[in-house]
Amino acid sequence: xxxxxxxxxxxxxxxxxxxxxxxxxxxxxxxxxxxxxxxxxxxxxxxxxxxxxxxxxxx
Amino acid sequence: xxxxxxxxxxxxxxxxxxxxxxxxxxxxxxxxxxxxxxxxxxxxxxxxxxxxxxxxxxxxxxxxxxxxxxxxxxxxxxxxxxxxxxxxxxxxxxxxxxxxxxxxxxxxxxxxxxxxxxxxxxxxxxxxxxxxxxxxxxxxxxxxxxxxxxxxxxxxxxxxxxxxxxxxxxxxxxxxxxxxxxxxxxxxxxxxxxxxxxxxxxxxxxxxxxxxxxxxxxxxxxxxxxxxxxxxxxxxxxx
Numbered sequence: 001x002x003x004x005x006x007x008x009x010x011x012x013x014x015x016x017x018x019x020x021x022x023x024x025x026x027x028x029x030x031x032x033x034x035x036x037x038x039x040x041x042x043x044x045x046x047x048x049x050x051x052x053x054x055x056x057x058x059x
Numbered sequence: 060x061x062x063x064x065x066x067x068x069x070x071x072x073x074x075x076x077x078x079x080x081x082x083x084x085x086x087x088x089x090x091x092x093x094x095x096x097x098x099x100x101x102x103x104x105x106x107x108x109x110x111x112x113x114x115x116x117x118x119x120x121x122x123x124x125x126x127x128x129x130x131x132x133x134x135x136x137x138x139x140x141x142x143x144x145x146x147x148x149x150x151x152x153x154x155x156x157x158x159x160x161x162x163x164x165x166x167x168x169x170x171x172x173x174x175x176x177x178x179x180x181x182x183x184x185x186x187x188x189x190x191x192x193x194x195x196x197x198x199x200x201x202x203x204x205x206x207x208x209x210x211x212x213x214x215x216x217x218x219x220x221x222x223x224x225x226x227x228x229x230x231x232x233x234x235x236x237x238x239x240x241x242x243x244x245x246x247x248x249x250x251x252x253x254x255x256x257x258x259x260x261x262x263x264x265x266x267x268x269x270x271x272x273x274x275x276x277x278x279x280x281x282x283x284x285x286x287x288x289x290x291x292x293x294x295x296x297x298x
Contacts, residue, residue: 004096004097007106007107007108007110008101008106008107009106009107010106010107010108010172011107013108013111013168013169013171013172014107014108014110014111014168016168017111017114017115017164017165017168017169018096018114020161020164020165020168021114021118021161021165024157024160024161025270027157028153028154028157028274029273029274029277032274032277032278032281033277035278035281036277036278036280036281036284038281039281039284039285039288040280040284042284042288043284043287043288043291046288046291046292046295047291049295050291050295
């Protein structure tokens, strides 16, 4: 097991590469997801406001 | 084919494919990591550092492939003013930038133990660094205007000019005497790699591709919502 983590003495390089890849991919995923949810929320709010003003004018 | 050029219809298909793409990514990643870290042998010269290859090569491939997507979309933005192409290019560029960074960083992490240096201004590294700046310039131009639609054209022109860099990246190891090793995958006489290394590498490349597709769908949803917010704000303000 320790042998696996040591990677023949190159553990620091090998695991840094894998860790960096993991972190960057998670960050890309989370930021993309968050911006989608944020935009959908704004869109829904905008639609609600415009719907209201339209109804008020109709009444 | 043409009916998928309609953005709404395209997103319907993309949404339906999304769960399969996500599941495919996770399955390929698990399979690829098992192969890369456990099942594949050490290199007789490079020892365990060869395992960095399973991250480094897929990142490089994705960085170049996404730039190709960017260029193709930019062409159809300039020629046909295609709205879907514009959104795909916008959604893809930051992902391409991240994988270019990952390619450069993992290359450094591999170069230090094997070549004794983090960086060398050889043709391969320099041309990938230029790719990094092309992505940066593209994103900066897209966001340089208050009205996002105005950035599309100059950014598309930059993306197309930058296409000359792609063959330079690919053939830099043949045209110049580089510290970077020559091609092992796309060669006239077939891949110069044993199957035990080639198989996990190809699986990881597929996993990275699926990651791009998965994130692309999410980012396209965000871009679509943003576009609809802009139209609502314009029509709402004029009422």
